[in-house]
Amino acid sequence: MRRVLEGSHAVSCAVDLARVQVISAYPITPQTHIVERLAELVADGVLDAKYVRVESEHSALAAVIGAASAGARTFTASSSHGLALMHEMLHWAAGARLPVVMAEVNRALGPGWNIWADQTDSLAQRDTGWMQVYCEDVQEVLDSILLAYKLAEQVSLPMMVALDAFFLSHTYEPVDVPDQQAVDAFLPPWTPTEILDTRDPRAFHQLASPDYYMEFRYKMQQAMEEALRLYPALDAEYGGRFGRSYPMVQLVPFREGARAPLALVTTGSVTGTARVAQEELGRRGTPVDLVKLRLFRPFPQAEVRRVLEPYERVAVIDRNLSFGYGGIFAQEIQAALARLERRPAVYPFVAGLGGRDITPQTISAVVERSLGEAPPEDLLWAGLKE
Amino acid sequence: MVSGHLACPGCGAAIAMRFLLKGLNEKAVVALPACCWSIIAGPFPYSALRVPILHTAFETGGAVASGIRAALDARGETETQVVTWAGDGGTFDIGLQALSGAAERNEDLLYVCYDNEAYMNTGVQASGATPPGAWTTTTPTGSPKRTRKKDIMQILAAHRIPYAATASIAYPEDLVRKVQKAVALHGTKFLHIYATCPTGWKVASEVSVRLARLAVQTRIFPLYEVEDGERYTINLEPVGYLVDAYFEAQGRFRHLGREDLDRIQGQVDRDWDRLKALARLG
Numbered sequence: 253m254r255r256v257l258e259g260s261h262a263v264s265c266a267v268d269l270a271r272v273q274v275i276s277a278y279p280i281t282p283q284t285h286i287v288e289r290l291a292e293l294v295a296d297g298v299l300d301a302k303y304v305r306v307e308s309e310h311s312a313l314a315a316v317i318g319a320a321s322a323g324a325r326t327f328t329a330s331s332s333h334g335l336a337l338m339h340e341m342l343h344w345a346a347g348a349r350l351p352v353v354m355a356e357v358n359r360a361l362g363p364g365w366n367i368w369a370d371q372t373d374s375l376a377q378r379d380t381g382w383m384q385v386y387c388e389d390v391q392e393v394l395d396s397i398l399l400a401y402k403l404a405e406q407v408s409l410p411m412m413v414a415l416d417a418f419f420l421s422h423t424y425e426p427v428d429v430p431d432q433q434a435v436d437a438f439l440p441p442w443t444p445t446e447i448l449d450t451r452d453p454r455a456f457h458q459l460a461s462p463d464y465y466m467e468f469r470y471k472m473q474q475a476m477e478e479a480l481r482l483y484p485a486l487d488a489e490y491g492g493r494f495g496r497s498y499p500m501v502q503l504v505p506f507r508e509g510a511r512a513p514l515a516l517v518t519t520g521s522v523t524g525t526a527r528v529a530q531e532e533l534g535r536r537g538t539p540v541d542l543v544k545l546r547l548f549r550p551f552p553q554a555e556v557r558r559v560l561e562p563y564e565r566v567a568v569i570d571r572n573l574s575f576g577y578g579g580i581f582a583q584e585i586q587a588a589l590a591r592l593e594r595r596p597a598v599y600p601f602v603a604g605l606g607g608r609d610i611t612p613q614t615i616s617a618v619v620e621r622s623l624g625e626a627p628p629e630d631l632l633w634a635g636l637k638e
Numbered sequence: 639m640v641s642g643h644l645a646c647p648g649c650g651a652a653i654a655m656r657f658l659l660k661g662l663n664e665k666a667v668v669a670l671p672a673c674c675w676s677i678i679a680g681p682f683p684y685s686a687l688r689v690p691i692l693h694t695a696f697e698t699g700g701a702v703a704s705g706i707r708a709a710l711d712a713r714g715e716t717e718t719q720v721v722t723w724a725g726d727g728g729t730f731d732i733g734l735q736a737l738s739g740a741a742e743r744n745e746d747l748l749y750v751c752y753d754n755e756a757y758m759n760t761g762v763q764a765s766g767a768t769p770p771g772a773w774t775t776t777t778p779t780g781s782p783k784r785t786r787k788k789d790i791m792q793i794l795a796a797h798r799i800p801y802a803a804t805a806s807i808a809y810p811e812d813l814v815r816k817v818q819k820a821v822a823l824h825g826t827k828f829l830h831i832y833a834t835c836p837t838g839w840k841v842a843s844e845v846s847v848r849l850a851r852l853a854v855q856t857r858i859f860p861l862y863e864v865e866d867g868e869r870y871t872i873n874l875e876p877v878g879y880l881v882d883a884y885f886e887a888q889g890r891f892r893h894l895g896r897e898d899l900d901r902i903q904g905q906v907d908r909d910w911d912r913l914k915a916l917a918r919l920g
C-alpha cells in the first residue's frame with residue numbers, strides 16, 4: 253500500500269510490521285516521533301508489544317538487553333547525546349550477541365547545542381560491535397528496519413539503522429508499505445534457544461577469563477564477516493519479495509557503460525542531493541559517477557575496492573569528523589584502497605556538520621575542486637564560511 | 639546455590655543469597671549487576687546458582703530486570719519472578735537512577751540489595767552506604783567518611799512501592815519470610831539485606847553472623863518493613879546495647895575515639911526514635 257509517511261513514522265511502521273515484542277526508548281529530538289508513534293500503537297492495542305518507559309537511554313538499552321536475553325524481539329531508537337549515553341550498553345548488546353535493532357537519527361552533539369544532522373554520533377560507536385547502515389530516503393528507512401531484523405537475527409549481532417535528522421526523520425515522502433503477510437513470510441518470529449529460561453537455567457555474560465574472551469571476540473568478528481557474505485542474498489530476497497533492493501555499495505554512473513573521471517562517494521540523505529547535482533553537472537559538461545555507500549559495519553572493503561578501483565579520482569563527502577584526522581568514511585575508504593597497486597587519488601571533504609546544508613552547489617564545488625586540484629595532503633572543507 | 643562458589647570465607651553476601659533462594663519459588667530469573675557476586679557466581683562456563691542468571695553492567699539492575707519482566711510477560715510467563723541482586727554501590731549510587739525508574743513504574747520485580755557498606759569487588763572503596771567513621775581505601779583513616787549512610791529505605795519508601803523491608807543474615811527466618819511476602823505481592827519490592835564482609839571490614843570470618851546480630855541489637859541496622867511507602871512495622875524490638883561492642887569488633891573502625899562513638903550513638907538513638915515514631919503513625 254502506498255502511503256505518505258514521515259521518516260520517523262516509516263520507522264514505527266516497520267517496527268509494527270516486524271511484530272516487535274518489547275520496545276524501550278527515551279525521548280530525544282529528533283527521534284521523538286518514532287517512539288511517540290510506537291507508544292500510541294502499543295496503547296491502542298494495534299501492536300501487541302510491551303513498551304518500557306524508562307528514565308534514560310542507558311536504561312532503555314539495558315531494558316532491551318534484558319528483554320532480548322529473555323527471548324523477545326526488541327527495538328529502541330535514539331540520537332546524539334542519547335546514543336552517547338548508551339555507549340556502554342552498545343558494547344554489552346553486541347558482546348551478548350543480541351539481535352537488537354535500533355533506529356538512530358543522526359544528530360550533532362553539543363556544545364553548542366545542535367539538533368541538526370551530523371553522523372559523528374553513530375560513527376563514534378563504530379567499534380561497539382553493532383552493524384550499521386545509512387539511509388538515503390524514507391522508503392529506504394522502512395525497508396532497512398525489516399532487513400536489519402533479518403540480518404541481525406541470522407548472525408546474532410545488533411544493528412543500527414541510521415537516518416539523518418530532519419532531512420529524513422521529519423520529511424514526508426510517499427512510501428510503499430508492504431503488507432503484513434508478506435513481511436511475516438520474510439521475517440518469521442525470532443525463536444532463540446539460548447535464553448533466560450527457568451526450565452534450563454544458565455548464566456549469561458559472566459566473567460570470561462583470558463582463556464575465553466578472545467575467542468568470543470573472534471566469533472563476533474566472524475559474525476560480521478558472515479553478515480557481509482549474507483547481505484547480497486538477503487537483499488536479493490528482499491528485492492524479489494518487495495521490489496526494492498539496496499546494495500551495500502551502489503554505483504550510479506552518469507552514463508551507463510561509460511566511466512566518468514571522478515567518483516563521488518556519499519552516505520545518507522546527501523546522496524539524494526548528489527543525484528540532483530550529478531544531473532546538473534552533466535548538463536554543464538562535467539560528468540561524475542556517484543557511489544552511494546550504505547553499509548558501514550561490517551565494512552564492505554572488497555566491494556568498495558571493486559567499485560572504486562577503476563577511477564582516477566575519488567571524492568568523499570563526510571558529514572562527520574574524527575577530530576585530529578578527518579572524515580570517517582573517507583578514512584575507511586582510503587584504508588580499503590591502500591592495498592591496490594594503482595589506487596585512485598582520494599579527495600576527503602568534510603561538509604554539512606551540525607545540519608549545515610549540503611546544497612547541489614556545495615556538491616558541484618566539491619566535484620570541481622577534486623577535478624581541478626592536485627590530491628590533498630589533508631582533509632578538505634566544503635561549505636565552510638570564510 | 640551449589641558448592642564451589644567463589645566468595646571469601648564467612649562472606650555475608652553468600653549467606654544472604656542462600657536465604658534469598660530459600661524464599662523464592664521455583665521459577666525465578668536473577669539479574670546480576672557488577673558486584674562481588676559477579677565473581678562469586680563463577681566464571682564462564684560455570685555457575686554456582688541453579689537459577690538462570692543474567693550478568694549485566696553495574697548501573698543497570700533496575701532497567702535490565704524491567705526488560706526481562708516485559709519479555710516474560712510478552713511470552714505469558716507472568717508467574718516467573720524477576721529478581722535483581724545488587725550490591726550497595728549498584729543500588730545506592732550508580733544504579734539508583736535505574737532503580738528509581740523501575741520503582742516509579744512499579745515494575746513487578748524484587749530488587750534485593752545486599753549491603754556490605756562499600757565497593758568490595760574493586761577493593762573496598764567507600765559507597766553511599768558506607769557508615770560515618772569507616773575506613774575504606776577512598777576514606778583512609780586520615781580522612782574518614784564524615785557523612786551519614788544514605789537512607790535508601792526512605793528513598794524507596796518515597797516511591798510508594800508496595801513493599802520495602804530490611805533484613806539481616808543473622809535473622810534467617812525473618813529474611814526468608816520477607817522474601818516470600820515480597821514475591822507474593824505485585825509491583826516493585828525492595829529488600830535491603832545487611833551482609834557482613836570479613837575482608838572489607840577487617841574481621842575474622844567466623845564473626846560474620848554474630849556481628850550482623852549485634853548490628854540489629856544495637857539498633858544500628860533495625861529490622862522493619864514499609865508497606866505502600868507509609869505503613870512502618872518494626873519486626874524486632876532490640877535490647878538496644880551501646881554501639882561500642884559493634885565498633886570495637888571491626889578493624890575498619892579501629893581509629894575511632896570515644897567522641898566519635900558518642901556522636902554515632904547519638905545518631906543511632908535519634909534514628910531509632912524516628913523509626914518508632916513512623917511505626918506509631920502506621
Ligand SMILES: Cc1ncc(C[n+]2csc(CCOP(=O)(O)OP(=O)(O)O)c2C)c(N)n1
Nearest residue numbers: 672673674696725726727728756757758759
Ligand atoms: C560503569 C562502571 N564503573 C565502575 C565499575 C567497576 N566496579 C565493578 S563492581 C564495583 C563495586 C561494586 O560495589 P557494590 O555494588 O557495593 O558490590 P560489592 O562489590 O560490594 O559486592 C565497581 C566500582 C563498573 N563495573 N562499571
Ligand code: SF4
Nearest residue numbers: 646649674758835837
Ligand atoms: S570481599 Fe566481602 S563481599 Fe566480597 S566475596 Fe569477599 S567477603 Fe564477600
